[in-house]
Amino acid sequence: MRDFSRNKTPGVLRGINLSDIHFIHRQTPTVNLISQLRYYITKEDPALLDVITFSGDVFDRITTFVTSDVVAVRAWGTWLLRYARKHDITLIFLEGTNLHDQKQSQWFVEQNEVMEIGAKVRYYDDLCMADEDFGLKVLYLPDNYSHDPDVTLAAVNKLIDEKGSPDFILMHGAFEYQLPPEALKATCVHSSDAYNAMVEKTQGWIVSGHIHLQSQKGRIMVGGSFGRLAHGEEGPKGYLRYALTESFNDQWEFVENKKADVYKTIKLHGLVGDEIVRVLERELASLKKGDHIRIRCDKEDDAAKTFRSIPALYPGFIWSIKTDAKNNQSLLKNSFVNNVIEKGGDLTKDNVKRLLVERVRNKYPNVDALKVSAWLDTLPL
Numbered sequence: 001m002r003d004f005s006r007n008k009t010p011g012v013l014r015g016i017n018l019s020d021i022h023f024i025h026r027q028t029p030t031v032n033l034i035s036q037l038r039y040y041i042t043k044e045d046p047a048l049l050d051v052i053t054f055s056g057d058v059f060d061r062i063t064t065f066v067t068s069d070v071v072a073v074r075a076w077g078t079w080l081l082r083y084a085r086k087h088d089i090t091l092i093f094l095e096g097t098n099l100h101d102q103k104q105s106q107w108f109v110e111q112n113e114v115m116e117i118g119a120k121v122r123y124y125d126d127l128c129m130a131d132e133d134f135g136l137k138v139l140y141l142p143d144n145y146s147h148d149p150d151v152t153l154a155a156v157n158k159l160i161d162e163k164g165s166p167d168f169i170l171m172h173g174a175f176e177y178q179l180p181p182e183a184l185k186a187t188c189v190h191s192s193d194a195y196n197a198m199v200e201k202t203q204g205w206i207v208s209g210h211i212h213l214q215s216q217k218g219r220i221m222v223g224g225s226f227g228r229l230a231h232g233e234e235g236p237k238g239y240l241r242y243a244l245t246e247s248f249n250d251q252w253e254f255v256e257n258k259k260a261d262v263y264k265t266i267k268l269h270g271l272v273g274d275e276i277v278r279v280l281e282r283e284l285a286s287l288k289k290g291d292h293i294r295i296r297c298d299k300e301d302d303a304a305k306t307f308r309s310i311p312a313l314y315p316g317f318i319w320s321i322k323t324d325a326k327n328n329q330s331l332l333k334n335s336f337v338n339n340v341i342e343k344g345g346d347l348t349k350d351n352v353k354r355l356l357v358e359r360v361r362n363k364y365p366n367v368d369a370l371k372v373s374a375w376l377d378t379l380p381l
Contacts, residue, residue, distance in 0.1 A: 001202075002167055002246050004135040007050045008088070011247075013134055015051040016044060016255075017170075017240040019209035020225035022060035022100065023073050027292065027318075028261045030069040033227045034076045036259045040239065041080070046087035050134050055209035056096025056143060056172030059104045074111070081112050085119040090134055095125035095142040096172045096209060124170075127155055129163040136244075137164065139198075141171035143210060149188050160198060169199060169206040175220060178211045192217045203248050207240065214238075214254055221252060228260040231294045231320075262291040268303035269296070269324075276303055280314065289316035299323040 004013050021037070023030050041052070063070055084091050093105040106123045120133075124140040132138050139159065146152045160166065175192040176184055183189075195206055196218040205219050212225035212233055223240040225233070237260040241253045266283045268276055287293070295310070297303040303310075304323050311319045 001137075002135055002244070002248075004244070004246055007134055008048055011245060013050055013136065013242075013244040014048050015053060015134075015242055015244075016041075016049070017053045017055055017207050017221075017223055017242075018226050019055040019172075019223050019239070020057040020096070020212055020229075021054070021227065022057055022225070022229055024063055024067075024069050025060040025229055028227055028229050031072055032261055034072055036227060036257055038076065038079070039259060040255065040257060041083070044241070046083075046089065049087070049089050051090040051092065051132075052084070053092045053170055053207065054094060054105070055170055055207055056094050057100045057209060058093060058096065059101050061100060062102045062104060074107075077108055077111060078115065078117075081108065081115070081117045081119040081121060084121065085117050088120075090132070091119060091121040092132075092170070093121070093123045094140055094170050094172055094209070095123075095144075097143045127152075127159060129159055129166060136167040137202075139166035139169045139171075141169065141173065143172040143188075147188050149190050152188070153191070153194055156198070165201045165204070166199060167202045167204040169195065169204070170208075171206065172209045174211050175208070175217065177217050178213070178215060178222070192220055196220060205242075205244075205250070205252075223254060226257060226260075228263055231263045231265055231292065231322075234263060234265070262287060263294070264291060265294045265296050265322075267296045269298055269301060271297075272302045276306075280310070284314060284317070287317070290318065292318045292320070295319070295321040297321070297323060299325045 002013075004011050007013055018037070021033055022028070023033060025033070080091065083089070091108065093108055095101050095103060095105065103125060106125070108121055109123045111117070112119050112121050122130075124130075125142055127139075127141050127145050129137060129139050139156070141152070141156065145155065174187065174189050175195070176189050177192050179187075179189060198204075199206060199219050205221060207221050207223075209222075211222060212229070213222070213235065214224040215222045221240055221242075223238065224235075225237055226239055228234075228237050236254075236256045238255045238257040241255050243251045264283070264287060266279065268279060271279060284293070295303055295307060301323075304321065307319075307321045311317070
């Protein structure tokens with residue numbers, strides 16, 4: 001049962017959720033993400049803000065030695081802890097995908113203790129239920145509790161039977177409505193209907209990380225990744241802001257990160273000579289130095305053959321190229337068609353993506369099947 005009597009505004013819980021930050025990313029500079037985070041966190045009114053939650057993948061990968069990025073993250077983390085202590089804001093970190101976070105977010109709790117900062121900070125890396133001091137019963141579900149969604153669902157329902165229905169679920173994982181059909185059997189995918197039913201009794205909410213695109217289904221709220229991390233993520237980035245009330249007059253808002261790094265794809269299929277120059281100059285006119293620019297063209301196009309000269313003509317941008325080879329389908333087929341035949345199956349246009357994703361998952365269990373599926377969607381299969 002909601003009890004917001006001890007919050008900054010009695011009867012109201014105000015919070016923000018940040019997801020999939022991916023510090024130490026190979027493409028988006030960590031210092032850029034830190035700058036954006038500090039800007040938007042301090043834009044929130046600290047006199048009203050009760051809690052900041054991080055729904056997984058704070059880190060992109062683990063580092064085994066001190067780098068400038070690691071130093072920057074630690075400095076920002078120490079600032080965040082002191083800021084939260086000064087303004088009485090609770091910080092909650094949920095473990096994300098093991099491949100990314102690798103339990104590094106527990107550093108915030110350790111730093112708070114070692115430096116004797118005194119912030120209210122908690123880190124959750126296992127399925128559990130907690131009666132939080134800001135007035136909600138919260139169920140925490142990290143990404144890799146189990147690779148079997150049925151096992152996870154059974155464990156969550158057992159916990160609810162023992163502890164009661166949650167007011168709020170903070171989790172890291174994918175729902176079926178967020179993914180293309182061919183990916184549904186290739187990774188751990190949760191049922192949106194099943195999880196919506198968990199909070200129906202309490203009129204609660206589910207906040208989930210992992211998928212980088214903003215979405216909502218029922219009482220499931222997904223803010224997507226805070227920053228822009230790759231081509232294909234050209235849509236708005238940002239975070240969730242919410243105000244929950246004891247009378248259930250709840251309000252949710254997506255706050256766009258307008259400072260997110262720019263990833264721009266310029267299509268040059270079939271263009272030659274001056275046509276390429278005109279398109280580039282038109283598209284680059286509104287961009288700034290440091291933006292990520294990807295050229296998209298066919299393998300035999302002039303743009304592909306002359307790509308190496310483009311960065312010299314337009315310096316200051318981060319350039320890459322993606323060619324669309326017309327023979328991709330046959331190449332992919334040849335790489336595993338014998339395996340399909342051995343199993344007595346037929347390789348068709350309708351099942352090739354699903355079979356590829358399944359093969360990758362079985363042969364390389366540590367590879368993110370969602371990313372493989374997203375990559376396959378870009379191919380002319």
